[in-house]
Amino acid sequence: MTAKESAGCRASCSRGPDFLLKPLVGPVRKNTFGRKIFSMSLVITGTMAFDAIETPFGKTDRIIGGSATYAAWSASHFTQPIKQISIIGGDFPQEELDALAARGVAFDGVDVKKDGKSFFWSGKYHMDMNSRDTLVTDLNVLAEFNPTVPESYQDCEFLMLGNLMPSLQMQVIRQLRRRPKLIIMDTMNFWMDIAMDDLKETMKQVDVLMVNDAEARQLSGEYSLVKAAQRIMAMGPSYLIIKKGEHGALLFHGNHVFFAPALPLEEVFDPTGAGDTFAGGFIGHLARTGDISFHNMKTGIIVGSAMASFVVEKFGTQRLTEITREDIAQRLNYFVDLVNFDIDLSA
C-alpha cells in the first residue's frame, strides 16, 4: 500500500489562471482587464514620489516611485477600490494618476501641493544588490504631510500603512472611526533610530508588522529570528513578516511559522520597491479573499513574493504596469513547483 502526499500543489494552477481575478463574495466591479473582481475597501498610505536609481545594469533619470505607488500598482492586480493617502507636488505627472485611476485607485486622500515638489530619492545599488547608498533625499512636500482620512475612506476594511514616519501612520489609524479588519504596518531601521517610541506606540495598534531581518534584530535585540519574532509579537502585532530579500520571507504567528522562498532569478535588475510590491500583493490578496486567517496569509505571502519577483525585472514600477493575470498565474505556478516535494508514506 502506497500513499503519497505532495508538499507543493504541483499542478494546482493548471486549471487556468482566472481564479486570481474572480469574485469570491460581496460587491463586485470590473477591473482594467474587464473582469469582475471582488471589492473590499483597501486604504494604502505611504509616499508617492520620484526616484533616480543607479544599478550595475544602468541608471534612470527621475522615474515614478514611492511606497504607496508600488503597493497600489501591486494590489490593483487583485482588488478594487484602492484608496490612497499621500502627498504629492504639482510636478507629479497626471498620466501616472490617470493610469492608477484606471486601475481603481482613488486619490481623495492625496494632498496635492500645486506649488510644491514631490518627495525625491536617489540611490545607487552595489554589485550584490543587497546594499545601496542613498545619494539624495529631498523631502519636499513630504515635510508637510499631514495625512487626512476622507469621509469616503471610512469604509476601510484593510489598512496598509506603508513605510512612513510612525506618528503619521498612527494619525491615519486614529482617524478611522471603525477599526479596519486588518492593519498592516511596514517600517524601517531609519524610524527605529530616530522615532523608536512612536514606532512602538504605533506597533501596538497593528495586526501585521513587516520588517526585514536586520530590522527584526534591531527592534528586538535578538539575533535569532525565532526569538526576535517572539519579542516583537509581544510588543503588539500578532503577525510578523520578516523579509529576507533574495532569501525569501518568514511569517510568524504564535508558535506557527511559514517560510516563502524568493524566486531564484537570473538577474535582479532593480530591487527598488520590492518590499512595497510584496506588501501590496499580500494585502491585495487578503482584500480580494476577505480571509485573514493564518492559512490564507501564507498564500498572501506567496502572492506578494510573486509580485516582488516581477517588479525587480525592470526599473521602477514598469513591470507592474504591464504584467497580465496569465503572467501572475504562471509565476505562482513556478512558486508551487519551487517548493513542491513528496513525503513517501510507503508502508
Added chain:
Amino acid sequence: MTAKESAGCRASCSRGPDFLLKPLVGPVRKNTFGRKIFSMSLVITGTMAFDAIETPFGKTDRIIGGSATYAAWSASHFTQPIKQISIIGGDFPQEELDALAARGVAFDGVDVKKDGKSFFWSGKYHMDMNSRDTLVTDLNVLAEFNPTVPESYQDCEFLMLGNLMPSLQMQVIRQLRRRPKLIIMDTMNFWMDIAMDDLKETMKQVDVLMVNDAEARQLSGEYSLVKAAQRIMAMGPSYLIIKKGEHGALLFHGNHVFFAPALPLEEVFDPTGAGDTFAGGFIGHLARTGDISFHNMKTGIIVGSAMASFVVEKFGTQRLTEITREDIAQRLNYFVDLVNFDIDLSA
C-alpha cells in the same frame, strides 16, 4: 465550485513516522532500532577526525568530528550498510568505531595508523555563526591518506565523496570497477584556491555537486546563483545543490530548481558538520529508496535539511547519536508545515 490544492503536504506524515525506516525493495536487514531497513550499498569517503570547537555558547575539548563521521551518523538513520573510506590514528576511540559499527557502518576501507594521530581541527565561531576562524589544522595521518577501495566495497551503488582533496576523491572513483548509480561530491573554497584543476577533473565524473553559495560564485565566476548553476552544470555534474546555511538550499537540474528552507531555529548551538550531516541525510534517503529521480532528490534535500537542523542543536555529532525515528518524522512534519500553502482555485 471550489477546489483547493495544497502546496505543502500538511498532514502527510501524520499516519505515523514508521515510513522512514521501512524497506522498499531489495535485500533488507535490521538497523539499530530493530527495524528492517532497505540496504543498497553506500560508500562514504571523507575525514574521521577530532575537533575542538568554540561557539558563543561554550567550548569543547577534543570531540569526534570529520566529514565522513557526520555523514555516516546521519545516513545511518536511513540505510545500511555504510562503507567508510578514511584514515585515522591510534588515538581514534574504539568506542566511536563500535558505536558506528552498531549502526551498520563498516571500516574495511579505513586505514588505521596505530602510531599516528588523527586529523585535528580547531575553530571558533563568531556571534552570527555564519563565519568562523580556524585556530588549528593538524593534518597528522591525513597527510598520508591514500584511499583504497576494498573488494567488499565493489558493490557500491551510492558514492558520497565527502570534502577532501579532489585528487583523492578521484582516486576512489577510479578504483570502483562498476560505476555507482549515483556519485555525490562535496567540496569547498579551499580546494578551489589550491587545486582547481583537480577539482574540475573530478567534477566531470560526478552526478551531484554540493557547494555553498559563495563557493558556487567562486567556481562559476557568476554572482547570480541561477547563472552560476548553469555554468557549473556545464562543467560536469547534472545536479547541483547550493547550500545557503540558515537560508536553506537550492537543487538545480537542467531548467528545474527546487528550494528547501532551513528550519528557523531558536539557537544554532554548533554549526560544525551541518553540511556533512545534510549530505548524509540526502544520500541516505536516496540509498534507502533506490530512486535517483529529481523528484526524489527534492525529498532527499528535505531529509538532509531535517538532519542538519538536529546536528546544530548540540556540540559535535551528539544529536545524531540520540535522535529517534519519531524525532525525525516530527521534524519532517515541521518542514512540511513550514512550506505548506494553498492556491485557491475558486471559480
